[in-house]
Amino acid sequence: MQLTKLNDDRVLRTAGQFLFALLVIFIVASMYGNTITALTNRGMLPSFKFLSLAAGIDIGEHIIPFDNSSSNFRAIIVGLLNTITISFIVILFSTFLGLFIGLCRISKNWLVKNIALAYIEVIRNVPLLVLLLFWYRAVFMEMPHIKKALILGSFQSSTGGKGGTLFLSNRGLSIAWLKPAEGWTLFLYIVAVAVLLAVVFGLYLRAYGKKTGRKPMVFLWSLSLVVFISALGWIILPDSPMVMDYPTLNGFNPVGGLSISSEWGSLFSGLILYTSAYIAEAIRAGIQGVDKGQVEAAHSLGLSNFQTIRLVVLPQALRITIPPLTSIYLGVAKNTSLGVAIGFPDLFSVIGTLLNQTGRALELILVVMTIYLGLSLITSLIMNIYNSKIQLEEK
Template sequence: MANSASSPVRLLYDVRVRAVLYQVVAVALVLGIGLYLFGTVSRKLAEQNIATGFDYLSRPAGFVISQSFISYDSGNTYGRAILVGLLNTIWVSVFAVILSTVLGLVVGIARLSRNPLLSTLALLYVEALRNVPLLLYLFLWYALIVAVFPPVREAWQILPDVFLSNGGLIMPSIRWSAAHTGVLASATIGIVLAFVVAAFMRRHRVASGHARAAWPFVLAALFVPPLIGFLLFQPDLVVNWPEKGRFRITGGLQVTPEFTALLVGLGLSASAGIAEIVRAGILSVGRGQWEAARSVGLHDRQTMRLVVLPQALRVIIPPLTSSYLSTFKNSSLAIAIGYPDLVMVSNTTMNQTGQAIEGIAIFMLVYLGMSIAISMLMNWYNARVALVER
């Protein structure tokens, strides 16, 4: 009896049990405080006859959104309007991450160049972009686009059926339908399946010791799903051509000045920080790795690509995750230049419905969820590229 009674006490001396217990208690306290505050606020709002809850999401929004990547008009619901703002935020953030990564990698390597002119230009690039607030750059790029490019009626035709003006870039596009979405989903499945097949073939080759060509299986996994999707859904390849009128251009795909200014501002600002991250990661690799690579006949570019960068990733990935998170969260500054992101659409919704708590809760949960997803993805990749002691 004494041993059974003392067993819970002995468990408390286990570090892992205490760690889990502390986390459970902390989560319970946070949830308790949150429920208490929510109940108090709901009661006070009810006393003032202010509606609460998320029923308003099913009501017609009644306002127009200047840019949408899915079909939307003023007769749609507030819920669809918020979805449009979320997709706008994700769209510009993803492109900004890609742009900043490419520029940061190039500038970071240029900072270490033995060419003094190239390294100095890279240094000036980093210092100029890193030491100026992002909001000022957004205003700058937006003002340049509006001031430099001609009005819509005098738009430049830079390519056949491609027009550029202060109203944005307009180009031909495909009339999107549910069939195109099905083919896109099939292509996504093909890409994921190709990675899975490549990883399986790599493990099989290591385990068996037999060198077997993997590329036929990878190509089959990559192209068969979209081919099946194309034959199954049979999308219509109808091109929506832009038509230039006297005062405006109708049809086609329009890239707005707000989207362009936000993309350039976010991408360039984040690329300066990523360049320093890349430079620090490369400098963390010992000089002996360079000398060993040269001793087996590798050129400097081959050494950088095959030897140095793979080892530098273990230093680059953790701060790179923070940079990606900052880029995603900094996209909320889009409201300053009129880009209809999640925050701007939510603000419009709150102004019309008066339900500020629900609106703030929605975009806070969205930003939290997206940040956690980015962190999990980058942590998974960091675990894949981490060096393992033998």
């Protein structure tokens, strides 16, 4: 009886899995126990109290206010926001650039095709760090010194400094940018009302469409309504909601406007080049994965080249492209951590500073690992949802 049970494949399989799970738990538990014991022996039990203490540092680029008395926790958030912002912008830009290069890569024009090929091969075979250092040292640092900065639309500012629409030097780029003024809050209310009206109008349009069987362009109409009311509000408001903020150079650095540091610029440029080369290859794989017969069929139906690509090839190519694209996107957030080499205060750089200020190595490494894991999981979740949406619905 016993023997037959042991010989039963199902029992054996379940038992095997059970034992394996046990094994994993034991390994993890003993590693954990070991760490805690060793740390206790050295009198350095992990503690996260330091997160609420003042960091006593400054961070060069911050989206939310940060100064000497801000907490360590806030410092981490500042770094995280820097990482997220640049990742998002890089993903956006490199997707378009990658799509363009990918399409060039399969072009029938010999020159276009081979330029794209050379670009992809060169960029993919150079380490990202080298690319970043190239941009920083050979491009951004070689721009004019701040005293000889390139200034467009130069004028004498009222404070005695030099103003301009654009400043370009090896410290970065400063350009005139819109800045909220007195009327801004009022204007926001108007926009809110406009959005509300548009939603109501959209719902009405949809009901109307269902009743009559005609399909009005709900989104387009609602959007135009928002734009129209907002524009009207902008014009009739007594105080302009936004004013142009011009950068001025009074002391060492231009103040005002939108400024992009050389470090940000180098990281952005390097990452876009690098990422777009990979995206181009993913796009090419997707497009070439679409059966040739589809294109021929589209042509024989009288669709133009552009229509064939937009309506027949791309929707199918997208399905093949999304999974590799997801891994490329995941890489971007992690690759931004190389910004530490060229002085960009991303999450990893901030963590490094805190690590030295507080000495809490284990805790901070745990924090940074958790954050990067979280970022990756969120990205892949979004991509998976999108992926399942565009998959062929089998009927």
